[in-house]
Amino acid sequence: MARISCPHEDDVLMLATTGQWPDRADAELRAHVATCQVCADVALVALAIEDERAGTPEPSLPSSGTVWWRAQLRAKQDAVRESGRPITVAHAVLLAVAGGLAGAIFGATTDWFQRGLRAGREAVGSVLSNIPLPSVPADSTWLATYGSALAVGGVIMVAATAVVIWALREE
Amino acid sequence: MFTRDMTVSEVDRLAGVTGAEAALAMTEDAFRAFYDRTARPVWGYLARLTGDRALADDLLQETFYRFLRSGAAHESEAHRRNTLFKIATNLARDAHRRRRVMPFFAPELPDVPSHDDVGARFERQTDVGRAMRALKPRDRAMLWLAYAEGSSHQEIAGVMGVKTGSVKLLLFRARRRLAALLGQPAAKGGA
Secondary structure, eight states, X not given: OOOSOOXXXXXXXXXXXXXXXXXXXXXXXXXXXXXXXXXXXXXXXXXXXXXXXXXXXXXXXXXXXXXXXXXXXXXXXXXHHHHTOOOOHHHHHHHHHHHHHHHHHHHHHOHHHHHXXXXXXXXXXXXXXXXXXXXXXXXXXXXXXXXXXXXXXXXHHHHHHHHHHHHHHHO | OOOOOOOHHHHHHHHTOOSTGXXXXXXXXXXXXXXXXXXXXXXXXXHHHHSOHHHHHHHHHHHHHHHHHHOOOOSSHHHHHHHHHHHHHHHHHHHHHHHOSOOOSOOOOXXXXXXXXXXXXXXXXXXXXXXHXXXXXXXXXXXXXXXXXXXXXHHHHHHHTSOHHHHHHXXXXXXXXXXXXXXXXXXXXXX
């Protein structure tokens, strides 16, 4: 099994990264590197990377003051964005539940709404009774019993979904 | 990427925001000194990881901003520096995921200086750039941290998000790959 480290590699690395390899290395270390794959790789790679780093053109970096100022500005922007965020998902769910409750109370206590629901239910029932749907029995009372509750539930679900989607888009 | 255009009303609102400065982890003087010490090495690291100088410019500012907003307490300068390189590594990784096809390690070649040994040095740098480009991003990052930044195995593990015990083997393999590539110069005109 090949060795992955060598006791001399730190010495080789130190000489290579300080520009002293191989001139300042003693003969014994140079002889060792000639026969040690680990140390030979360390010397080759360290010298190559050092050369590459030294040859990189100087970047034109923004000044520390500019970076600090931009960070300040962005921190403030983020603070404003966070404080101005209109609604969270939790708020949306709460709003949907409150809306549903208000709708249920309104439906249960308002005569004209109940009359309208009854008329709608009868209209839907009469239409459905004229259509031979295999899944709806002709004498079904199911729709008559639960139709209005289903309609109100559907409206609430659609409204809640719309509110949640809107809130998520705001996020 | 770093800032966007603002309306007058937004600027007015910002003027009224207090506490944003306190949200940054350092005082201005401390930050400026830290930036002056670390910006160049971090930029060099980002340029090698992304192969794109303009992207490295953007990621550098993003790195320092995230560092400032992290609010983390640092035990020492080395710890602070490692955190910075870790943020830079994650940002480069994210950028790589977004772009997928990325010509890693391909910054523009340096201008040729007027030294006597210019030819040999220029060729060496070209070979190193070509060889680095052929490595995996993780290998490139590890080698740069170890041999350009002088990071310890523990520091590399912290920056790269790997176990300290694995660094020796990972570094050995990366070094072996680069040494093999450097030992096999590409054909003339090859990529």
